Amino acid sequence: MRLRLFGLLLGLLGFVSALSAQGQKLLVVIEDESDKSKYSQFWSGLQDRGFQLSYRSPKDTTLSLFLHGEPAYSHLLLLPTKSKGFGPSLTPNLIVDFVNGGSNVLLALSAEQGIPSAVSSLLLELDISLPPDRNSLVVDHFNYDTQSAGEGHDVLLLPSPSTNTKKGIKNFFSVDGLIAFPHAVGQVLGNASPLLASVLKAPSTAYTYNPKDDSSEGLEDVFATGAQLNLVSAFQARNSARFTVLGSSEALEDKWFDASVSLPGKTATGQKTANKAFAHALSAWTFKELGVLRVNSVTHHLAEDTRAGITNSTAVSAAPGDVNPEIYRIKNRVHYSISLSEYAGTHWIPFTPPAGDEVQLEFSMLSPFHRLNLTPSPDQSHPNNATTYSADFVLPDQHGIFNFFLEHRRPFYTNVEEKRTVSVRQFAHDEWPRSFVISAAFPWIGGIWITVAGWVGFVALWVYSKPEAARRELKVGGAGKR
Amino acid sequence: MFFQGETGRNTRGLLRLIILCTIAAAAVASRLFSVIRFESIIHEFDPWFNFRATKYLVQHGFYPFWDWFDDRTWHPLGRVTGGTLYPGLMVTSGAIYHLLRFLTFPVDIRNICVLLAPAFSGLTAFATYLLTSEMSDSPSAGLLAACFMGITPGYISRSVAGSYDNEAIAIFLLVYTFYLWIKAVKVGSIMWGALTALFYGYMVSAWGGYVFITNLIPLHAFVLICMGRFSPRLYVSYTTWYALGTLASMQIPFVGFLPIRSSDHMAALGIFGLIQLVAFAEYIRGQLPSKQFQVLLRAMVLVVFAVAFGGLVLLTVSGTIAPWSGRFYSLWDTGYAKIHIPIIASVSEHQPTAWPAFFFDLNMLIWLFPAGVYMCFRTLKDEHVFIVIYAVLASYFAGVMVRLMLTLTPIVCVAAAMALSQILDTFLVADTPTSTTPSDTPHANGSTTSNGSTSTTTTASALKDKLTSALPSTLRSTKSPLVGIHSYLSKSLTAGALTAYLLLFVLHCTWVTSNAYSSPSVVLASRLPDGSQHIIDDYREAYQWLRQNTATNAKVMSWWDYGYQIGGMADRPTLVDNNTWNNTHIATVGKAMSSREEVSWPIMRQHEVDYVLVVFGGLLGYSGDDINKFLWMVRIAEGIWPDEVKERDYFTPRGEYRIDDEATPTMRNSLMYKMSYYNYASLFPAGQATDRVRGSRLPSQGPELTTVEEAFTSENWIIRIYKVKGEDNLGRGLGEAVGFGRGNKRKSSGRGKGKGRGARTLRVD
Amino acid sequence: MRLLQYVTAALLPFTALAAKKSSGDRFETYHSKQLSNGGPVKVDDKAYNDLTKTPRDYSVAVLLTALEARFGCNLCNEFQPDWELLAKQWTKGDKQGEGRLVFATLDFLDGKSTFQSLMLQTAPVLLLFPPTTGPNAKPDNVPHRFDFSSGTNTAEPIHAWLTRQLPSIPHPTFVRPINYVRIAVITTAVIGFITLVTVAAPYILPVIQNRNLWAAISLIAVLLFTSGHMFNHIRKVPYVGGDGKGQISYFAGGFQNQFGLETQIVAAMYGILSFATISLALKVPRMTEPRNQQIAVFVWCGVILGMYSFLLSVFRIKNGGYPFWLPPF
Numbered sequence A: 001m002r003l004r005l006f007g008l009l010l011g012l013l014g015f016v017s018a019l020s021a022q023g024q025k026l027l028v029v030i031e032d033e034s035d036k037s038k039y040s041q042f043w044s045g046l047q048d049r050g051f052q053l054s055y056r057s058p059k060d061t062t063l064s065l066f067l068h069g070e071p072a073y074s075h076l077l078l079l080p081t082k083s084k085g086f087g088p089s090l091t092p093n094l095i096v097d098f099v100n101g102g103s104n105v106l107l108a109l110s111a112e113q114g115i116p117s118a119v120s121s122l123l124l125e126l127d128i129s130l131p132p133d134r135n136s137l138v139v140d141h142f143n144y145d146t147q148s149a150g151e152g153h154d155v156l157l158l159p160s161p162s163t164n165t166k167k168g169i170k171n172f173f174s175v176d177g178l179i180a181f182p183h184a185v186g187q188v189l190g191n192a193s194p195l196l197a198s199v200l201k202a203p204s205t206a207y208t209y210n211p212k213d214d215s216s217e218g219l220e221d222v223f224a225t226g227a228q229l230n231l232v233s234a235f236q237a238r239n240s241a242r243f244t245v246l247g248s249s250e251a252l253e254d255k256w257f258d259a260s261v262s263l264p265g266k267t268a269t270g271q272k273t274a275n276k277a278f279a280h281a282l283s284a285w286t287f288k289e290l291g292v293l294r295v296n297s298v299t300h301h302l303a304e305d306t307r308a309g310i311t312n313s314t315a316v317s318a319a320p321g322d323v324n325p326e327i328y329r330i331k332n333r334v335h336y337s338i339s340l341s342e343y344a345g346t347h348w349i350p351f352t353p354p355a356g357d358e359v360q361l362e363f364s365m366l367s368p369f370h371r372l373n374l375t376p377s378p379d380q381s382h383p384n385n386a387t388t389y390s391a392d393f394v395l396p397d398q399h400g401i402f403n404f405f406l407e408h409r410r411p412f413y414t415n416v417e418e419k420r421t422v423s424v425r426q427f428a429h430d431e432w433p434r435s436f437v438i439s440a441a442f443p444w445i446g447g448i449w450i451t452v453a454g455w456v457g458f459v460a461l462w463v464y465s466k467p468e469a470a471r472r473e474l475k476v477g478g479a480g481k482r
Numbered sequence B: 001m002f003f004q005g006e007t008g009r010n011t012r013g014l015l016r017l018i019i020l021c022t023i024a025a026a027a028v029a030s031r032l033f034s035v036i037r038f039e040s041i042i043h044e045f046d047p048w049f050n051f052r053a054t055k056y057l058v059q060h061g062f063y064p065f066w067d068w069f070d071d072r073t074w075h076p077l078g079r080v081t082g083g084t085l086y087p088g089l090m091v092t093s094g095a096i097y098h099l100l101r102f103l104t105f106p107v108d109i110r111n112i113c114v115l116l117a118p119a120f121s122g123l124t125a126f127a128t129y130l131l132t133s134e135m136s137d138s139p140s141a142g143l144l145a146a147c148f149m150g151i152t153p154g155y156i157s158r159s160v161a162g163s164y165d166n167e168a169i170a171i172f173l174l175v176y177t178f179y180l181w182i183k184a185v186k187v188g189s190i191m192w193g194a195l196t197a198l199f200y201g202y203m204v205s206a207w208g209g210y211v212f213i214t215n216l217i218p219l220h221a222f223v224l225i226c227m228g229r230f231s232p233r234l235y236v237s238y239t240t241w242y243a244l245g246t247l248a249s250m251q252i253p254f255v256g257f258l259p260i261r262s263s264d265h266m267a268a269l270g271i272f273g274l275i276q277l278v279a280f281a282e283y284i285r286g287q288l289p290s291k292q293f294q295v296l297l298r299a300m301v302l303v304v305f306a307v308a309f310g311g312l313v314l315l316t317v318s319g320t321i322a323p324w325s326g327r328f329y330s331l332w333d334t335g336y337a338k339i340h341i342p343i344i345a346s347v348s349e350h351q352p353t354a355w356p357a358f359f360f361d362l363n364m365l366i367w368l369f370p371a372g373v374y375m376c377f378r379t380l381k382d383e384h385v386f387i388v389i390y391a392v393l394a395s396y397f398a399g400v401m402v403r404l405m406l407t408l409t410p411i412v413c414v415a416a417a418m419a420l421s422q423i424l425d426t427f428l429v430a431d432t433p434t435s436t437t438p439s440d441t442p443h444a445n446g447s448t449t450s451n452g453s454t455s456t457t458t459t460a461s462a463l464k465d466k467l468t469s470a471l472p473s474t475l476r477s478t479k480s481p482l483v484g485i486h487s488y489l490s491k492s493l494t495a496g497a498l499t500a501y502l503l504l505f506v507l508h509c510t511w512v513t514s515n516a517y518s519s520p521s522v523v524l525a526s527r528l529p530d531g532s533q534h535i536i537d538d539y540r541e542a543y544q545w546l547r548q549n550t551a552t553n554a555k556v557m558s559w560w561d562y563g564y565q566i567g568g569m570a571d572r573p574t575l576v577d578n579n580t581w582n583n584t585h586i587a588t589v590g591k592a593m594s595s596r597e598e599v600s601w602p603i604m605r606q607h608e609v610d611y612v613l614v615v616f617g618g619l620l621g622y623s624g625d626d627i628n629k630f631l632w633m634v635r636i637a638e639g640i641w642p643d644e645v646k647e648r649d650y651f652t653p654r655g656e657y658r659i660d661d662e663a664t665p666t667m668r669n670s671l672m673y674k675m676s677y678y679n680y681a682s683l684f685p686a687g688q689a690t691d692r693v694r695g696s697r698l699p700s701q702g703p704e705l706t707t708v709e710e711a712f713t714s715e716n717w718i719i720r721i722y723k724v725k726g727e728d729n730l731g732r733g734l735g736e737a738v739g740f741g742r743g744n745k746r747k748s749s750g751r752g753k754g755k756g757r758g759a760r761t762l763r764v765d
Numbered sequence C: 001m002r003l004l005q006y007v008t009a010a011l012l013p014f015t016a017l018a019a020k021k022s023s024g025d026r027f028e029t030y031h032s033k034q035l036s037n038g039g040p041v042k043v044d045d046k047a048y049n050d051l052t053k054t055p056r057d058y059s060v061a062v063l064l065t066a067l068e069a070r071f072g073c074n075l076c077n078e079f080q081p082d083w084e085l086l087a088k089q090w091t092k093g094d095k096q097g098e099g100r101l102v103f104a105t106l107d108f109l110d111g112k113s114t115f116q117s118l119m120l121q122t123a124p125v126l127l128l129f130p131p132t133t134g135p136n137a138k139p140d141n142v143p144h145r146f147d148f149s150s151g152t153n154t155a156e157p158i159h160a161w162l163t164r165q166l167p168s169i170p171h172p173t174f175v176r177p178i179n180y181v182r183i184a185v186i187t188t189a190v191i192g193f194i195t196l197v198t199v200a201a202p203y204i205l206p207v208i209q210n211r212n213l214w215a216a217i218s219l220i221a222v223l224l225f226t227s228g229h230m231f232n233h234i235r236k237v238p239y240v241g242g243d244g245k246g247q248i249s250y251f252a253g254g255f256q257n258q259f260g261l262e263t264q265i266v267a268a269m270y271g272i273l274s275f276a277t278i279s280l281a282l283k284v285p286r287m288t289e290p291r292n293q294q295i296a297v298f299v300w301c302g303v304i305l306g307m308y309s310f311l312l313s314v315f316r317i318k319n320g321g322y323p324f325w326l327p328p329f
Helices: A002-013 A033-048 A092-100 A117-125 A275-286 A439-463 A469-480 B005-029 B033-037 B046-060 B062-066 B088-102 B109-135 B139-151 B166-187 B190-206 B210-226 B232-249 B263-287 B291-318 B326-332 B336-340 B342-346 B355-361 B365-376 B382-400 B402-427 B442-452 B461-470 B488-515 B538-549 B560-570 B583-594 B597-606 B626-640 B665-669 B671-677 B734-742 C002-018 C023-037 C045-051 C074-093 C112-117 C155-165 C180-208 C211-226 C229-235 C260-286 C290-318
Strands: A025-029 A052-056 A075-078 A104-108 A137-140 A155-159 A178-182 A196-201 A206-209 A230-236 A242-246 A292-302 A327-329 A333-343 A348-350 A360-365 A367-373 A375-378 A387-394 A400-408 A416-425 B524-527 B533-536 B555-557 B609-615 B708-713 B719-724 C041-043 C059-065 C101-107 C125-129 C144-146
Touching: A033 A052, A033 A275, A092 A104, A092 A117, A092 B734, A104 A275, A178 A275, A230 A275, A242 A275, A292 A400, A292 A416, A360 A387, A367 A387, B005 B109, B005 B139, B033 B488, B046 B062, B046 B088, B046 B109, B046 B560, B062 B088, B088 B109, B088 B166, B088 B190, B109 B139, B109 B166, B109 B382, B109 B402, B139 B402, B139 B488, B166 B190, B166 B210, B166 B232, B166 B382, B166 B402, B190 B210, B190 B232, B210 B232, B210 B263, B210 B382, B232 B263, B263 B291, B326 B336, B336 B342, B342 B626, B355 B402, B355 C260, B355 C290, B365 B382, B365 B402, B365 C211, B365 C260, B382 B402, B382 C211, B382 C229, B402 B488, B402 C260, B488 C290, B538 B560, B538 B609, B538 B708, B538 B719, B560 B609, B583 B597, B583 B626, B583 B671, B597 B609, B597 B671, B597 B719, B609 B671, B626 B671, B665 B671, B671 B719, C023 C041, C023 C045, C023 C074, C023 C101, C041 C045, C045 C059, C045 C101, C045 C112, C059 C074, C074 C101, C074 C155, C125 C155, C144 C155, C211 C229, C211 C260, C229 C260, C260 C290
Parallel strands: A025 A052, A025 A075, A075 A104, A104 A242, A327 A416, B555 B609, C041 C101, C059 C101
Antiparallel strands: A137 A206, A155 A178, A196 A230, A230 A242, A292 A333, A333 A348, A333 A387, A360 A367, A360 A400, A375 A387, A400 A416, B524 B533, B609 B719, B708 B719, C059 C125, C125 C144
């Protein structure tokens, strides 16, 4: 709790420039130093945002992703290589471990160098599949750059992801202007994994094409077409580690940052590309400068004083005062509240879900008994950094071990999973209303007292009446009959 | 001669007291083997729960205990423990604890719990003495009975030091309640009846077996009425007992309204009604002594009784009255439990009893017992009727269920003592009878007159007299007058033989106690070749590991036998335990254990299981392990999911239950099998892995686990604990994740080159 | 799975010749047959194959049974009436045949080849063929097989099973018809018994009030129960067992099991012992003649000693480690 507040104070201070919510150390894997200059603008952009870049070659034997078993870097940027893989220190297993360690990866592909088989097998683990043959690229005969790729039609010009992509999903990647994707590698996302999200789809007229083989069957049996092709796709693991696949590494190069391009059939030529902004957005999201959620505090407590007329004396239970008690009673009225913040590149701001989305709480044992929309309200302690989401509800009439379970998994937002376990006990023996309170019990109570009185009267009668001799004799006779 | 007149009586009284005290001391002493052999520790399974509950009681006080909601068992349902247990035991030891504290003895609650059973066994011996003294007029019978009760293994088996179970105090209460009942019937005073009710209430609070009393006493009353022995004494004692006793029993939350709801208690209620009827009829008969009217009266009573009985049956059928509770019903319909309630049938102590068990538990008493019963018929007073009924019923029950040997033992002791004392009294008389004058036989002939009148019916008395003269109404063996023993030789011979047998009996009891009944199945003992004792302490090792190395509320899934121990020793929440109140929950665990990993894993995740504990005796040859109990898990699961779990799939086509290469795929893929034999082959040279319990060679390469990982295996592999994996971080199936870790490539999902693949699944978002 | 192969193998030759009839009117014919004879259709090999041939838009429940006395299949004969009753009520339940379920019985006599093709060693076997086409069709043509191994010979479990297997069709309820004859018999018997009792009371009463009788009854009961008779009754143990070498062994090895004869021997021993005790306690002291008494005492003591030592020796057979014994045995 205290630490959280401290972190919040840091957040309040604010930073000169953007800074990742996770860490600054960024490893750039680039094959030969000469290519480094190609991306100078991108590097400088990253450095301005406070990242400490370290460039290593995949062939470098001293390179290791881990230090003392922990990830040595918080971010990894993989640029394409000509060889079949990234070498022994960047095997798919190591990269998977790196992601499992919580670090983020930005993987840039290029059809020029071709796709290493190690990379495609790595992506298969994320349920992303790449074209089987290593240099097939995405071609579109309608949205291509007439200036650079007059006949190749392999430099795609796409508008940025539209802001109203889907209800309830926040779009971090919208830039104005066209984005150029030279020699892009199309990815196809699997159906199964809910962790995958597509950032930028190819237009419906695009398809994959392998320039190497001109045999006609390559055309009739294309790998994928249209919107099934993703040029940029994002994967967010359960531990919120992010893995972004960028179809074309050249899109990050300087020459495309400020190139002038023109669509076919358009009169207006010489339009500037928005690659710089898009690269900024993409790297910012991947390296956890955007869309990071934080739970500041979770509290739940009794929202009632114990029921009227019942002294909750003996049983172990929650007093109205105390916060986050271990145990409640069935049909108690409880109040649950959670305070959430979102990281906005430079500082923490109150989190508000995009339109059409809600923060939901489950009160569950084996299966949810309640699923409630939480109502937002500015956080009292620090209003301009956090929102408090809260709900009041009556516990179900079922004793057991329940969970206040808040699971907020949305595309492009880090996962929030808060589970607070409480026991819900039955009514104690002295928490029921007393018998004389219940009007329905009056006849029985009356019956009891009448019986008592009658018995006393009978005893009195018996004691003060002298039995006559004959009777007793008879009784003895009856008794002695054995 | 000594011991005559006043001083004689006093000295006899003193002697009796001393003897009783020595018997009690012997009873306590012979139950301390376990403490001496091992240590002062709580035994097997249920006692651990009782111990835990007692600690809770002592710690939080009585009312919190009364309202106790236990959130560490039956996760995630929890158990309303305060309302679903018999608090008598815990309250007793709690009271003792506080008393000792008050007397400034700072004694640990555990030691009280460990030593409670022996202490009460001393009391039981005393109660048996009282009961027997009511039965026979010979002073030696009571002492003999007390002595038998003190040391007979049938009772020791449940009351050695450390077996802190309900029976520990229940048997004393049983015997004492019966003593009070007999006293009440004899004297016919409200006070004794009320005392009976009081102790009956205590008994109800202590043990579920109180139903035995609830049905035995009415049966006794009923038989007496049928024998025409209704008397105001019977009326007073029964009515008092029933009214007060029922009220007392309804104070226990767990019993609640059962006494007027369930069939187990209907006999008592019915007899209560009947006895009112009969009393009324008797009274009327006293008023108007006319023959026809009395016939009418009798008919009336019969009719009303029949009608009431019919009403009861109707209510039971319509469901207003709960049918017999499963355990109790399975006593009558012996095949019932096996088909309908596998949980009950699966408990080892609910199995029928083979004759060696009888002889093992009550050596020579078992053949003295019928003799004693026979002697009850000599002077068939009301209390003797009770003995006979009790004897027959209890021996039936003991024959059906092993654990009910416990209710048989007291009556066996009493009857045997009566028989033996009869012999001793006849043969240990110093003076020879003067052969001329036949000594007066008070009980031999007194009985004839007494029961001649029992059979008086109004009709055809002449013919009846003929019949009665034909069939002697006394016992054959007691027709001729009692004479006595003449020669000292036969006296000394018999006495000597009997003494020898008694000594043998003592030897037997000591031997059985020390060898069979003194091991706390928590700690196993085995003899090394050189005869020295070797302690196998895997259970406590594993539970200690859980206690030290897991989160305070890490849920542990195991078969229900170990629930109480995990709760008591490891102090971790469990899914199911020995209080088998929720069949479905147990079946869920059974399903998880007996299904494939892919099926079990979601179940375990849903129930938030962190660790799975299995017991495996294959290495040590410890036969009480989970693979041997496995079929019960399958059956219980099949009871709920007959289409998903099928017992037949676990047997080979030839109908054998095998674990080697022949084992069926279902068996080999079941989680239980995998967890039991995981890595087991690595202990042996290749292909040599053998299971010492099943005595069979295991498959060459062992099972692979993907959804759980081994966390702990105890020294002798008796207990193996596995940790349940969470979801894969990258959202893959756990099998695939493990495969990837091993380095085998994942198949591209149908999107390669090449013809003939199915329709492509398009992603929609 | 192998079952599937056999089924399909059995089906193959017939698909050709029966193909002309569509599955729809096949169902109609069998259903009408069912309605007419009010019960399961009796089929032979040919009809069976015709009935269970794919494609079919209805489900078939076939009971393969062996009713002939010489096969000695008790379960078949016990179960047969219930089966017919169930089929009758089910068909009565939906006359229109919305459930599209056909009940058929195939006796071993007319269905040898089917039994062979299904490799059936035991009877009865209840196979349920789900529909392969139509609304509630199952993809594979594997018949579900009811497990008779638990010894069910009543219709209720079958009804429950069918209900489980075919969830989406109407399930007519199964009610056992009241057996009036039985009720009448019982009532008459009860009334007759009561009259008998009332008439014969004077003769019976002294008998049932006789002590010796009751003593005998209760003693026998006690002896039976304490010698483990209930164990035999519940566990259905063999009367005697043979040891490996062809001799019969009277005492089963092991503490936890026993033979029928064994328990009787033990009961006899208990009986003799307690009888001897009784005689010592009650008979002997009533003997007036000293010599006879002397002899009696010797005899009874001897009997007790012998029997007890024999009992101990028997017990040592059951429980190897038992250290105590008495002479002579």
